[in-house]
Amino acid sequence: MNIxxxxxxxFDSLASTNLEAAKRAVAGASEGLCIVASEQTAGRGxxxxxxxxxxxxxxxxxxxxxxxxxxxxxxxxxxxxxLAVHDALLEACGLRTDIKWPNDILANNRKLCGILAETTEKxxxxxxxxxxxxxxxxxxxxxxxxxxxxxxxxxxATGKEPDLEVVLQALIRALERHYMTLQSARGEEETIRAWxxxxxxxxxxxxxxxxxxxxxxxxxxxxxxxxxxRLETSAGEIKIVRAGDVTAVRTRAV
Ligand code: BTN
Numbered sequence: 001m002n003i004x005x006x007x008x009x010x011f012d013s014l015a016s017t018n019l020e021a022a023k024r025a026v027a028g029a030s031e032g033l034c035i036v037a038s039e040q041t042a043g044r045g046x047x048x049x050x051x052x053x054x055x056x057x058x059x060x061x062x063x064x065x066x067x068x069x070x071x072x073x074x075x076x077x078x079x080x081x082x083l084a085v086h087d088a089l090l091e092a093c094g095l096r097t098d099i100k101w102p103n104d105i106l107a108n109n110r111k112l113c114g115i116l117a118e119t120t121e122k123x124x125x126x127x128x129x130x131x132x133x134x135x136x137x138x139x140x141x142x143x144x145x146x147x148x149x150x151x152x153x154x155x156x157a158t159g160k161e162p163d164l165e166v167v168l169q170a171l172i173r174a175l176e177r178h179y180m181t182l183q184s185a186r187g188e189e190e191t192i193r194a195w196x197x198x199x200x201x202x203x204x205x206x207x208x209x210x211x212x213x214x215x216x217x218x219x220x221x222x223x224x225x226x227x228x229x230r231l232e233t234s235a236g237e238i239k240i241v242r243a244g245d246v247t248a249v250r251t252r253a254v
Pocket of ligand 1: 015017018019040043047059060061104114116133134136218
């Protein structure tokens with residue numbers, strides 16, 4: 001795949017770049033099509049949340065993928081995307097970020113970028129597409145006051161307003177690289193290895209995971225081959241976590 005081929009479609013305003021990409025995927029658009037909007041009026045986040053997307057304050061980006069890996073490995077696509085964002089921000093802005101499982105990008109323990117992968121429905125399995133949506137807070141204007149405690153932007157983290165175009169091009173290059181790796185022989189292991197190298201959440205992190213009414217606390221012990229998180233509880237039991245919101249437990253110095 002050369003994801004430069006189908007090109008980048010740019011919009012001033014869209015409800016959601018994921019929705020636009022999904023519409024085009026169902027109509028037969030090729031793998032690699034990228035959609036970028038200057039603002040989103042109904043930006044979508046994980047777990048039915050909203051992704052606040054004010055004009056010019058963030059990179060609101062979706063890419064259409066038609067993966068040739070087994071569907072059981074599709075959760076690795078979001079891990080692959082987090083690797084790409086990590087590497088793109090390092091290259092384009094000199095910013096070293098952390099990855100919170102499964103795919104939140106953090107700077108100074110605050111969220112800087114969210115990733116939402118969605119599949120297109122009602123098409124034959126072989127033609128099903130994955131829409132990978134990535135929202136990066138570029139400036140502080142991306143953050144409403146209620147998120148100031150938990151979120152940040154590239155501008156706040158580096159002290160410099162980033163150039164959207166430079167970040168976008170670095171992101172597309174990094175996605176192409178990591179997506180090719182994921183689909184190569186031993187690509188799934190390599191993706192997990194690369195993710196674990198870049199994330200402080202991979203090993204030995206005290207966390208709480210909440211998934212609806214279920215709350216689990218423990219210490220992270222690496223990833224399963226499909227990207228699920230291994231969590232060791234205080235009873236020494238290993239739980240496999242496939243979904244949920246992760247929060248780091250702050251340890252107090254004594
Ligand atoms: C999350 O909740 O962390 C995921 C947020 C994903 C936001 C991006 S912005 C571009 C794309 N279009 C959307 O509507 N959502 C994703």
